[in-house]
Amino acid sequence: MKILKIEAMGIRCPEPNDNNNIRHTMLVRVETEDGTVGWGEGIAMWPEAVKAVIAVVEGLSPLLIGKDALDTEANWQAMKDHVWWYGEGGIASFAISALDMALWDIKGKLLGVPLYRLLGGKQRDRLPACASIHVKHETHEENADEIAAYMDEGFQSVKVGFGKKGKARLGQEAAYDLAYVKAVRDRIGPDKGFIVDVGNSVKWDVGHAIRMTRAFEEYGVWWIEEPFHPSNIEAHRELRAATTMLIATGEREWTVDGYHRLLKTGIVDVVGIDPARVEGITAFHKIIQLVGAEKRKFNAHAWSTAITSAASLHLSISSPHCLLLELKPMPNPMQNELVKEPITQKDGWVYPLEAPGLGIEVDEEAVRKVRFM
Template identity: 40%
Template sequence: MNKIVRVEAFPMQYPEPNNDNKIRYVTLTRIETSDGIVGWGECISQWPEAALAVKTIIDAGFAKLLMGEDGTQVGRLWQKMRNHAYWHGHGGIVSFAISALDIALWDIAGKAAGLPVSAMLGGTLMEKVPSCASVILNTLDLGALQEEFTSYRERGFSAVKGGWGQVPEAGFGTNRVRDMKVARTVREAIGPDMGMAIDVSALAKWSASHAATMAEDLLEVNLTWFEDALHHDDHDGYRQMKSRVPTALATGERCWTLHDYQRLVRSKAIDIILVDPGRVEGISGMKAIVDDALTQRVRFVPHSWSSAINTAASLHVYAASTNGEVFELKPAPSPMQHELVENPIEQKDGWIAVPNTPGLGITIDEKAVKKYLYQG
């Protein structure tokens, strides 16, 4: 029996080169069993207080719940954690904690079985997935923007996605004239056939009618999908947009649970959901969400913009599912993608290889964990 003997949580602080070296936060988990198997997980806690709060929830609650349990019984332990949270709820810090622990448990289960996680999820359906360079837009320097996106085409990415803005007040969606210049610049840089998505800054706070008008204007750049033009709960607004444009509409990266996504995909307003195992109660939560979306003919895109652990976990779910659209990847090397693991996940000629070794298929460098540990 792979009895759990240690559960640890590590808040992490690191500069993100893909976001002008702004400081970001994640919380990692490490679970060890009596047989010496170690599993790693992650949640995208994002803010310093959230990273520390996740550690508290794990250390004072979930760790005690998991100690002595068989670490390979992922489904039962996932449900045990969710049941434990009946009072403090689902979503927020609790879902972050469950996410990180569930991913680590899947890593253990795969290693114990000698199988990659995708095989444990019903079978590996593909060996590689199409790549999308996912970036924060430089909206204030169109020359630099064109050069940047030309490089993604030359590097062979299958698609590109840009959004928000390196300066918040100049984010995409805050100036209509500038928005159109940015979108045209990106399309010109990548050519007419490459996939392209735009992500609207939350600071834009568009009305449904304005979002629909912008979607009409953006038809000229032939978007593969238009993301977060409205809040994910504005189902009526998305339906209004859908009645006016054929462009695929996407949202969901701020949802938490299967129930949240069920409401979204049954709204008949969304074509693509954005989803991360590091937020939606782990691999268990993500697989349930994408399988449910498939029943409604809704596709998904892993919104993987944190560490290599979340990226690997997302790849396994994608490889075991049939409704993935494309896989987002940060294009510039970063500490949590390249220093954290000994075998970084990269794209080549438009494709990302799915790890095929037991568990998540990544090897954590614990020196990097110590280097970027955040203690508040």
């Protein structure tokens, strides 16, 4: 089935899970000659980056128009070959991610099967649901109460982002951070999962990171995520040697080769992978094989629209190396309005999507309402 049309667009809307900040991303709509439509996403984040990714998608489109939509590997490789001069990560990777994701959506629809079946089938019947939030309230009690409410809804774990916009000051003072972690653990009890994402805006040195991680271990934190800039391999290595907590990093990597290099450093236990960043479904699936070969685990970074969440769910359910699935717990436009049936947890679990392709129906009228370019 030949590819007929490709349209790239930028969308933006407020995100309640990010203190109502305006979030930007870009989508592609790919249509075949029989009218089958596939959707993909590249999480470019900032308006200027969205504009640049749209330009790259438009540059890549002539490589795909007229090609067989079922030839996902060949189409992915053609895009990779084209961007050889400027494409080891960055804007080109976002563009390839969106296009590749849309083509896999089409492939599943044309073959009449959900994406996970094209990736080898289910390895799990369901995944534990994790509420993924940015900490924003002024007091520890308010923040702990918010998390406890999500646990009451059924979520089995929570991942909290430090250093985010809002009234919280996490990531700046040791005593304050430890008091927060204690307040949350006391509030949710000993059995619920608890993950700390240190985040890009927090700048810890190695000594401080070791002290904080050791202290977090006493409160049953599952893993520490992005404690340093991803390129600082030595800092990660020192932290891993000095603590027993799992270390997660990788969500800011771009390519299969980049993940191969990261895994070979031996510093990462839980590999963060974003299908809207790492050159799509094709690359993500290749990276999963590398993760398995190194006896590590992975976690899909799915913090954007329902399109990326759907891709993440299929990839995660098709592998034995995934621990959980992150969901935004507060209703929001990019998850709840962009598709006809939002992806949600049920009694603490996320179940596979059974409709063909990505398994979601994008509401094109809702997309038009939030489109800005």
